[in-house]
Amino acid sequence: MSMSTSRIARAVAAKDLRIELRSRVVTNQVLPFSGLVMVMFAFALDNDDVLQRVAGGLVWLATLFSLFMLVQRTFAVETYDGALDSLRVAGVNPQGIFLGKSFALFVQLLVLESVLFVAAVVLYRVNVNGSGVVLLVTCVLCATAGLAFVGTLYGGLTAGARGRETLLPLLLLPVVAPVLICATRATESAFRSGGVTVGEGWPWVGVLAVFAAVFGLGGLLSFGSLIEE
Amino acid sequence: MNTETQTFTGVGTPATRLYGLMAIVALGWVLLGGLFFTPEDAVQGDAVRIMYVHVPTAWIAYLAFIVTGVASACWMIGKKHSIGFDRVAGASAEVGVLFMAMTLLSGSLWGRITWGTFWVWDPRLTTTAFLFVTYIGYLAVRGLGGTAHQRARRSSVIALLAVLEIPLVHFSVVMWRSLHQRATVLSPDGDIKMDGIMLFTLLCGVFGFSVLFAWLVSHRQRIMAMKDAQQTTAIDVAVTERLKEAQS
Numbered sequence: 198m199s200m201s202t203s204r205i206a207r208a209v210a211a212k213d214l215r216i217e218l219r220s221r222v223v224t225n226q227v228l229p230f231s232g233l234v235m236v237m238f239a240f241a242l243d244n245d246d247v248l249q250r251v252a253g254g255l256v257w258l259a260t261l262f263s264l265f266m267l268v269q270r271t272f273a274v275e276t277y278d279g280a281l282d283s284l285r286v287a288g289v290n291p292q293g294i295f296l297g298k299s300f301a302l303f304v305q306l307l308v309l310e311s312v313l314f315v316a317a318v319v320l321y322r323v324n325v326n327g328s329g330v331v332l333l334v335t336c337v338l339c340a341t342a343g344l345a346f347v348g349t350l351y352g353g354l355t356a357g358a359r360g361r362e363t364l365l366p367l368l369l370l371p372v373v374a375p376v377l378i379c380a381t382r383a384t385e386s387a388f389r390s391g392g393v394t395v396g397e398g399w400p401w402v403g404v405l406a407v408f409a410a411v412f413g414l415g416g417l418l419s420f421g422s423l424i425e426e
Numbered sequence: 427m428n429t430e431t432q433t434f435t436g437v438g439t440p441a442t443r444l445y446g447l448m449a450i451v452a453l454g455w456v457l458l459g460g461l462f463f464t465p466e467d468a469v470q471g472d473a474v475r476i477m478y479v480h481v482p483t484a485w486i487a488y489l490a491f492i493v494t495g496v497a498s499a500c501w502m503i504g505k506k507h508s509i510g511f512d513r514v515a516g517a518s519a520e521v522g523v524l525f526m527a528m529t530l531l532s533g534s535l536w537g538r539i540t541w542g543t544f545w546v547w548d549p550r551l552t553t554t555a556f557l558f559v560t561y562i563g564y565l566a567v568r569g570l571g572g573t574a575h576q577r578a579r580r581s582s583v584i585a586l587l588a589v590l591e592i593p594l595v596h597f598s599v600v601m602w603r604s605l606h607q608r609a610t611v612l613s614p615d616g617d618i619k620m621d622g623i624m625l626f627t628l629l630c631g632v633f634g635f636s637v638l639f640a641w642l643v644s645h646r647q648r649i650m651a652m653k654d655a656q657q658t659t660a661i662d663v664a665v666t667e668r669l670k671e672a673q674s
Contacts, residue, residue, distance in 0.1 A: 354567070354580060354584070359570065359571065364566055364567075364570075367559075367562070367563050368563040368566070368567070371560045371591070372560075372587070374556060374598075375595055378601075378602050379598055400601070401601075404597065404598055408594055411590055411594065412590070419586070419587070423580065423583055425579075
């Protein structure tokens with residue numbers, strides 16, 4: 198059975214990523230949107246020093262805004278033709294679906310964040326080098342894993358529900374607040390914003406890893422009963 | 427299933443009438459004692475009177491969310507998945523959100539008088555605000571529709587995820603504040619020496635709001651039960667009525 202779970206996960210993830218590659222919704226809509234958000238932040242704050250200081254937080258805020266779009270998208274493709282119902286009726290292991298969809302979301306978020314960090318370097322003039330890069334990469338991987346698990350979990354819950362566009366942010370924002378706090382602090386350390394050192398960032402990455410582990414486990418245990426109607 | 431012949435005169439029972447009476451007496455004392463009979467505080471002045479409402483409502487809000495978590499776990503673990511647990515969870519969350527709103531409102535008024543500001547980014551305040559928003563989300567999930575069992579399954583998962591979420595939020599907010607703002611405005615106010623009548627009034631408040639919570643939750647969950655019953659029996663009632671019409 199365990200083999201079939203990982204095979205299902207790979208199949209679901211491959212399917213989701215293939216859909217995104219072919220439909221180009223992420224590249225043509227979500228990426229430009231998040232880039233636009235970064236430019237809007239610059240308009241709103243209108244000060245190079247302030248931008249450099251808060252760059253870490255802005256990158257993660259733009260990521261969260263885009264997360265809602267990605268999560269809605271990843272479950273819209275499942276509910277259009279009742280695909281999720283078909284999977285359920287076919288007796289597909291929900292843990293496999295959860296892992297597969299989380300992984301596809303993880304990959305999409307990583308692409309998005311790479312673009313946002315490049316935008317931060319270009320638009321907000323942040324510098325990252327040496328040990329800062331190691332911290333930043335670890336932080337991004339842990340934070341993204343947590344966001345992908347939570348996004349899949351709550352996306353599955355609201356999939357097919359009336360008013361899901363407005364419900365999802367309401368449910369998801371409080372839950373991802375720890376990710377915003379910890380990832381922002383770790384990123385600021387990696388950027389050495391406001392005089393913080395790279396070493397100060399590692400405890401935050403630890404919390405991010407705990408967050409990802411907790412919601413990964415919570416998702417594996419509860420996803421089945423969430424999508425089962 | 428002969429609910430159609432039952433006439434409803436209310437959802438009160440001798441027990442809820444007793445709670446209600448106790449709540450009126452205790453809260454009546456809090457009103458009179460808190461506003462007139464207790465002295466003002468040496469440091470806080472008249473602002474301390476807000477505490478007779480603020481502290482009890484905060485306690486009850488936390489208690490309500492614990493009740494919601496426990497009732498959701500009972501629904502999930504129980505073999506029969508008794509829908510009563512789900513109703514208690516929902517009723518308790520509703521009352522908890524109400525009390526938490528009162529806590530935040532009274533707390534920010536108190537803070538404006540005492541600290542000179544409506545809000546500080548203290549870990550306890552921030553976590554409380556997150557708790558409030560989280561349970562508003564929980565109530566929104568309960569309102570998604572579907573059968574009573576769908577509602578119970580969804581909302582119990584959300585309630586248990588909230589139990590995971592709250593410690594994480596609290597921990598990261600504590601870490602955020604302790605690393606970023608070493609001098610916080612507020613220290614826990616547990617070390618305040620209290621006058622006898624002040625302590626009595628506060629305890630009256632805690633007791634009064636506790637029985638008020640019990641009163642509200644028992645009424646609310648009974649109203650929910652009636653609503654569920656109405657949904658399931660409405661069709662039966664309509665069919666029976668049409669048959670009677672046809673026969674007469």
